[in-house]
Amino acid sequence: MPDPRARETGGTADVPLWHTLPAEQAQALLRTGVQGLDAAEAARRLAQHGPNRLAPPRRRSALMRLLLQFHNILLYVMLGAAVVTAALGHWLDTTVLLAAVLINAAIGFIQEGKAEDALEGIRAMLSPHAMVLRGGERREIDAAGLVPGDVVAVASGDRIPADLRLLAAHELRVEEAALTGESMPVEKDTAAVAADAPLGDRSGMAYAGTLVVHGQATGLVVATGGATELGRINRMLAGIEAQTTPLLRQIDRFGRVLAVAILALAAATFALGTLWRGHPPAEMFMMVVALAASAIPEGLPAIMTVTLALGVQRMARRQAIVRRLPAVEALGAVTVVCSDKTGTLTRNEMTVQRVVCSGQVFDVGGVGYSPVGGFSLDGRAVPADRHPALALAVQVGVLCNDARLREAAGQWHVEGDPTEGALLVLGRKAGLAQGDAQARWPRCGVIPFESEHRFMATHHVDAGGQPWLFVKGAPERVLDLCHAEVGPGGEPQPLEIDTWRRWATDTAAQGLRLLGLACKRGAPAGERLAFADVEGGYTMLALVGIVDPPRAEAVQAVRQCHQAGIRVKMITGDHAETARAIGAQLAIGVGRPAVTGAEIALMDDAALRRTVHDVDVFARASPEHKLRLVQAMQDSGHVVAMTGDGVNDAPALKRADVGVAMGLKGTEAAKEAADMVLADDNFATIARAVREGRAVYDNLKKFILFMLPTNGGEALVVIAAILFELTLPLTAAQVLWINMVTSSTLGLALAFEPPEGDVMQRRPRPPAAALLSGFFVWRVLMVATLMMACSLGLFLWELSQGTDLAVARTLAVNAIVVAEMFYLVNSRHFFAPVLNRQGLTGNRYVLLAIAACVPLQLAFTYLPAMQAFFGSAGLSALEWLKVLGAGLFVFLAAELEKLVIRRTGIVA
Known part of the structure; x- marks a missing residue:
């Protein structure tokens, strides 16, 4: 095992890599046991490590922030115009100009204050309470009182209060999208993993700020407050300076050149008039003032503010909410858009696209949770009930299922696991509603899905009173349970396991998540369904290929971006195979490899700059990887727009020239760090916003x-x-x-x-x-x-x-x-x-x-x-x-x- 006593990024050599250690070794290093710490030891450690909360950011004083608002070339131009009008005695004009200066400064002061709230958004993610074992007794305490070595219990619905090394886990699934970008809840266990495992693959760890969506567990607190992964992101965010926009940089250069030109022209004119033409200096001074007044573009700051404000209004009507005024134009200068995958480029609605059974491959039409679409075989539409294996597989998918598919106000949505929801939609497309199926085939028993066993099983009785056992799960696990398969006519025949494995490999290569479905006639041996009843004897029915499909409008939007000379790069926490397959459907990174976060970590800055020039799909990316990718593109001369929804995206959102957060599923930390929020989480909205940004610049x-x-x-x-x-x-x-x-x-x-x-x-x-x-x-x-x-x-x-x-x-x-x-x-x-x-x-x-x-x-x-x-x-x-x-x-x-x-x- 690699030496665990070093953190992968940014830590010190005496901090173990907890995900590499067995649970017992982690307990030994923290000098604790299954009974937890006693009160005295907990108090001592609290004094040593400090409370389990993120330190508030250091902020400039309000007066300093206000004074710095005047350090702006546009305001210098306005102040220069005010001086000229005051010299001429036009006090009304002077008052108007100075009022405009103060208003602009006030707007900037307010917006900068909002920007600093991004750090508050991360701090708010820490759980306020925790169930902890102290001296063998369970008690609920303020989560700020947790210390390394505490033993914490978590259950479905809890927010993880600190970084935990899991000691025991029962059907635990954790929503880690905010930290990793992983689109699906992650199954957890207590196993140690390799030192270089990405954050999303550390199954034995649960991280502060993430959400338990299923199951329960106990975990050993290994990091609190600023030492957690959440705290590390907080420090990254605090250390990033916000970028000025291309327009403001251009205006700054333009204003400096114009100011020098005006001063030089005024000085030359004054010298010519007094020295060559012999005019009195007082008279020439007033002429030079008139010349300066005619050359200073007094209306530029006002028209710039109005134009940007109108752009904000137009973008808001197109579901793009701009939080910082200069970002409107910056969108028009974007040369690269870095987009998350799930929900932005894709629908965030798992969909069955392929069913393999009886030696045949059935394609399934329709996308998303709306049950619209049908089945086709070799390009020809076919009814599902004409194919016995297909019909039975659909039935197993609907009945061996704990999700619910509901319609509200014309919109379909899934309650429960999205993958199970996709099977319910498949049933509807085949004409089988969940309620009808359950009425005809009532459930008598169930073995819930556990990551340890990698399958779910149910016991049903059909209309004739005959018992059935259904199972769904990981294809290789389901195949291990089977001895037969269903032929084209519905007849049983010997299992061709190598053929099924080849089908599984081919389907997975297309970026589809796979589920295996099988059934067995018979009843449990005892009164209740047990693991012994699922040891074998099943008949393999089908492999189901499921994917989160691209949005149709996102495909068009990516095409528009390419036509506009803008490169689109996908940066996701998902697996490389899935990211590459979805990218190909969107015309992102076609024919090019996908680079993972582990590979990025091995590159120096020069190599990374070369890589971002050639590669468009990046998978399993951590917050540091995303930040480095944005910086590498900026160092190569690009203007970068970055989308994101999680706290893991906040540093890159803040660093990007235009940070774009998701309004529907985005965390408050991401929204506060961003310049723009998409009300519909749709990539097509970005393309429309770029069009508006270019129009604003024009x-x-x-x-x-x-x-x-x-x-x-x-x-x-x-x-x-x-x-x-x-x-x-x-x-x-x-x-x-x-x-x-x-x-x-x-x-x-x-x-x-x-x-x-x-x-x-x-x-x-x-x-x-x-x-x-x-x-x-x-x-x-x-x-x-x-x-x-x-x-x-x-x-x-x-x-x-x-x-x-x-x-x-x-x-x-x-x-x-x-x-x-x-x-x-x-x-x-x-x-x-x-x-x-x-x-x-x-x-x-x-x-x-x-x-x-x-x-x-x-x-x-x-x-x-x-x-x-x-x-x-x-x-x-x-x-x-x-x-x-x-x-x-x-x-x-x-x-x-x-x-x-x-x-x-x-x-x-």
Whole structure:
């Protein structure tokens, strides 16, 4: 036996690997016996090891968390805009900007507080009470008082209060999905296993936080509090820093570059004006302030928040509940989706798909617990009652069964073991309801399933009063009980055991779980059914192949992800054969091997990065394995979305760029660690959310491509006026009017833009890509130049005709605003034309924004109070035509550029 005195991961050399030790040796090491500890020794150990609870996480103070919310480039931009408006004396604008800063900081403060609740979700999994033997007496105590060496009794419905080495187990099955991801309850016994056995295969152990679903046991406490497997995951989770999203990284880089550019431009302009043109420094300072005001994208933080919030609403309608706002866009940048199998890619409803009997293989139609489907043989539909062996096998599956199949509100569900439920559904498909079968063949005795014997047996009496014994269980065990089989015509014939074994191997290779069904005419030897009655003499009826089938919509969703350039990887706690077979049905990892957690543990980081590039199916994965897989993909440059439902998934969910928890069967720890929760536990919802995330990013980019030319046009107007000794066409107040009132009002409409038609046919954008490509920089400069030419050209033309300065400036302001209105329609599509009905009217919010902007401009132009404040003046009908002509010129030029791009094949 390998040296047990070392933990597999992260422990110390003096901590035994308890699953490798016989129960007696474990008791000896902890100096305890079957009577448990006495009160004095328990008190001494409690003082030594501390209470059986997870230590609360260390949290930053509320003040520190609040201050750190302001360390954000978006808020720096808003604060910069507030300083500019304050310098100009526009206190209302300053107040609005500062309020926006405080609101954003408050939202971040609240969300960060929620994120830390993930650790509380794990702590809540520990059982509050425990039944313990102290000095030979059973007593219920607060589970926090458990110590290593205590002997604990557990029964069906109990939550395991600490890590236990089992001393005795009777029909014990434990739901360990939260820790291991195993889809089915695990049968437990007292046997020791190999040192490298995965957590889900350690049959002699029961772990804190897992749930007893059947049977009873006594166990020796070997670890409490932070030393348990649950505590180890808690420490992993506490040590993981949440990842920032690709968009925030892009915005951060974009904001820094823009801030440097604005400062450099302002400094150069100030130097040119004072040193070259000889303007007074005070006058040049106000001009530079106007220039900075025109260049700062004041509306960006607001539009970003609104766009993300709208994405949250759309995703919620599609069953995806977003817990952290930036995760909306991060979904659009995902390059790899790592998904759990059970319930996410599959239905979590065991289904019989194949029955092998009488030398024939019957395929069974339908999936899930809904009893819809039939039997087919060689592709032809056949009635079950025409095949004696098949009909009798179905009957045995229904009667040798403790589950219940029920219908409620049109939905079928199983009470009890899912595998037994699949046999009840099979009976319904054959026309045999459980109630009818039990009425005709009443049960007289039963031997419940035990992992030690690996079968269940029942005693029945048929309508003629004849006794029957039925058995179901592991195929090899059932075959050992049989001496005959049923032929095609229902006649008994000698058992061809090698043929049955070959069928079993072939069926298992397809990822199906196998059950054997057999029967025997006769009654128990005594009054009650006993193990001696199941020693032999049975007739083999059938092998039943059962699987948790893939969701039909998940198959389509995986295909959509592949079309969108997103790789889908399955990471499950299930067995490798099952995972590989389900993966093949979903087109995940076809023709490639499945890698197990034990193999991952042997790889260094470089080898793991190579492996995740080539392999798409990972089985028997522990929390450390899942975390390492996510990190390896991120180190390879991927943006990773990770799904999960158990506490074992929480570290990987937190580490992933987008953590996705299951809403129906997910633990609170998983939900709190995740960025998004699927209300329907359906992988297809992830694909829909990715589509929404890409649309959100597109809309943000469209807003930036709309906003930057506007701000750039104003800046070019100011720079040109300074360089060429011209009268300033726009005052600082007018610049702020354009930026704060019209640009933000118009740009907001792009947040409502529906997804582009090809959004899921594109490759994922590179995570390190700049927010604006070189081609889009060209578009910004082109449109900004067009707007500057229209505005400055009209201004200079009017001045040359002797027009009043106020009127000329009003013309310049309106030319920019009307050009924005036209360009807003251009901005609906990056490259597609908008000169069609869909392009012009497809987003009603664009039309509403333009309609809202028109009265604002009329008020700016004609209201006396506005004229006094902004220095504007009324315009004539002819002057308005000139303004409209300027806007139409920008619109047509932008559409012409798109046409050239489409014709020449240039791409962004």
